[in-house]
Amino acid sequence: MDPVIVAGAGPTGLSLALCLARHNVPVVLLDEEGPGAEPRAERTAVLRPRTADLLARLGYTAVHADAARWTAWRTLRRRQVIGTAVFSSGPDTAGPVAGGEGVADLADLAGVAHGSGEEAEVLDAGPSPLHLAQDRLRHGLREALSGQELITVAHGCRLTAIEQDDHGVSVHTRGTGGGPETWWRGSYLVGCDGPRSTVRKLLDVRFPGRTAVDRYAVAALRVALPEPGIALLHRDPPGGRGTEALARPLPDGVWRLDWSLPTGMAPLTPDGLVARIRATLSAWCDGTIPAYELLGWSEYPVHQRLARRWRTGRAFLAGDAAHLLGALGTQGLEEGLRDADNLAWKLALAWHHGASDVLLDSYQAERRGAVGTRLRAADQALPPLRANGAWHTLRHSLLSGPANRHAQVLNDAPFGRGLLGAPPVYDRSPLVLPAPRGGKSAPSPLVAPGAGVPGEMVDDVPVIDLDGVRGRLRDRLGRDLLAVLVAPGTGVWESRHWLTAGLMPQLSAAVAALPTRTELLVTESYPGATAHTVLLVRPDGHLVGAMTGCRPAELYAYADLARGGPPQHRAPEGGDGGATAGAASADAGMAGASGSGGERRGGA
Numbered sequence: 001m002d003p004v005i006v007a008g009a010g011p012t013g014l015s016l017a018l019c020l021a022r023h024n025v026p027v028v029l030l031d032e033e034g035p036g037a038e039p040r041a042e043r044t045a046v047l048r049p050r051t052a053d054l055l056a057r058l059g060y061t062a063v064h065a066d067a068a069r070w071t072a073w074r075t076l077r078r079r080q081v082i083g084t085a086v087f088s089s090g091p092d093t094a095g096p097v098a099g100g101e102g103v104a105d106l107a108d109l110a111g112v113a114h115g116s117g118e119e120a121e122v123l124d125a126g127p128s129p130l131h132l133a134q135d136r137l138r139h140g141l142r143e144a145l146s147g148q149e150l151i152t153v154a155h156g157c158r159l160t161a162i163e164q165d166d167h168g169v170s171v172h173t174r175g176t177g178g179g180p181e182t183w184w185r186g187s188y189l190v191g192c193d194g195p196r197s198t199v200r201k202l203l204d205v206r207f208p209g210r211t212a213v214d215r216y217a218v219a220a221l222r223v224a225l226p227e228p229g230i231a232l233l234h235r236d237p238p239g240g241r242g243t244e245a246l247a248r249p250l251p252d253g254v255w256r257l258d259w260s261l262p263t264g265m266a267p268l269t270p271d272g273l274v275a276r277i278r279a280t281l282s283a284w285c286d287g288t289i290p291a292y293e294l295l296g297w298s299e300y301p302v303h304q305r306l307a308r309r310w311r312t313g314r315a316f317l318a319g320d321a322a323h324l325l326g327a328l329g330t331q332g333l334e335e336g337l338r339d340a341d342n343l344a345w346k347l348a349l350a351w352h353h354g355a356s357d358v359l360l361d362s363y364q365a366e367r368r369g370a371v372g373t374r375l376r377a378a379d380q381a382l383p384p385l386r387a388n389g390a391w392h393t394l395r396h397s398l399l400s401g402p403a404n405r406h407a408q409v410l411n412d413a414p415f416g417r418g419l420l421g422a423p424p425v426y427d428r429s430p431l432v433l434p435a436p437r438g439g440k441s442a443p444s445p446l447v448a449p450g451a452g453v454p455g456e457m458v459d460d461v462p463v464i465d466l467d468g469v470r471g472r473l474r475d476r477l478g479r480d481l482l483a484v485l486v487a488p489g490t491g492v493w494e495s496r497h498w499l500t501a502g503l504m505p506q507l508s509a510a511v512a513a514l515p516t517r518t519e520l521l522v523t524e525s526y527p528g529a530t531a532h533t534v535l536l537v538r539p540d541g542h543l544v545g546a547m548t549g550c551r552p553a554e555l556y557a558y559a560d561l562a563r564g565g566p567p568q569h570r571a572p573e574g575g576d577g578g579a580t581a582g583a584a585s586a587d588a589g590m591a592g593a594s595g596s597g598g599e600r601r602g603g604a
Contacts, residue, residue, distance in 0.1 A: 012319030019344030059144030209305030359564030
């Protein structure tokens, strides 16, 4: 089999290449910029803990140390919400900050105006997100590439043509510095080449959406502010009436500063930027201007766009090539990492065993649906709050009707909840059981009550493998399907005592007979699940389904559902190249796996 070609070596492309390598799939990574790309210190990302865990599994083990963790934010005085709001960061409480750009900062603030008296606090018990420079993220992922024999990096290659046939994809590149022209042959192609994606254009995929009238400026400074680790917001800063200025800490004394720019204002000049920096620092430092080093800056509008198709035959789109989430700011990169995590295990199954169109089409159904839901939620929540006056909304915390609902959407986002902040739930995926019609039908016998909704992200719990090795469920993600048995008491016994007891012999045999490689784990408990519940979990951490007890035929049905049914050999599409099913025939080795486990090759 030919390798998978990944076009684009940004965070999404690098993560996808590393994910595929974990599945023993060879990759050609086309890097147009090369390792010496110009640093952009002002570009940052906000990562939820689950996404940071993904990067650590891929080999960027220093991700937590390289980032600033915000554990709480607190307004010092309610009256300061109207002028300068101060959000404090401390080790003893956990209340994450969304860290969006521009209008997304309204989401950061929607929670601060709830309280009584002089003080207004927002605290949360959940784990806090990480604020990380994108240059450091890219560097950490590139370091993880070293020693990866399955990944070939081609620097300075500009993609110019794509051809598809029954068996793979041919990609033509031209050297950016006058280098040679080359044809690359791959089994699949994934375009992770950014908002101006060449792959998307060559596939003739529309990229509809809008560019808002809002414009923002962002700068990275190395400066000593009076309260290290405290994020600051200034409403109507000096010299910028009707705008906002926000400062958020990064490691090593670096701060990211954001300004909203007045509508109709001429493009910001370097002198204009310096004036804003000096005025903002003066406001936060009692009229003095501390020494600072400007590391980088840029000015940008807000883009909201969603590609019409994310799959065209053997070619896929991911990251900024597939979506732009300007209103969600720095969360956009996190969505690209979720794209990579979702697509990698599906391509790995296709590469090692062949795959059905249902499995490959599920990438678009799941990820485009999840991103589209976030975009719609932001578009519905932000305009009404702007129309009513966002700061009026914050000052008057008791809202009613639609305004209250919109404020709640924004308030949930920083805490990892709701349509803007929670992990996606693929409950409408072709890889999960359909929901009962009308909400009145009895649940499927394959679903164990209380074990979770098929398609949602599973909880991280302590697990034990069959060799008695203990760890966390999150550390087992990223390779095979996982079958997790809830077995109270197993934690106090060595594995040799329970391997031959209770459900284990029957369950071990059933797992060995599944059509895709599956690892069996046990856990003392799982939220909402009773003893002897069996959960089947996808490599990206989403629940396939759960059952009470061991029913081999139903467990097999779940695993077959997770892989989208027996693999098929698909013909290339004609016309616009849409992701419709071509002529297919069942793979004999996989179709005959029921009861035998089939042939197991590679890591998928």
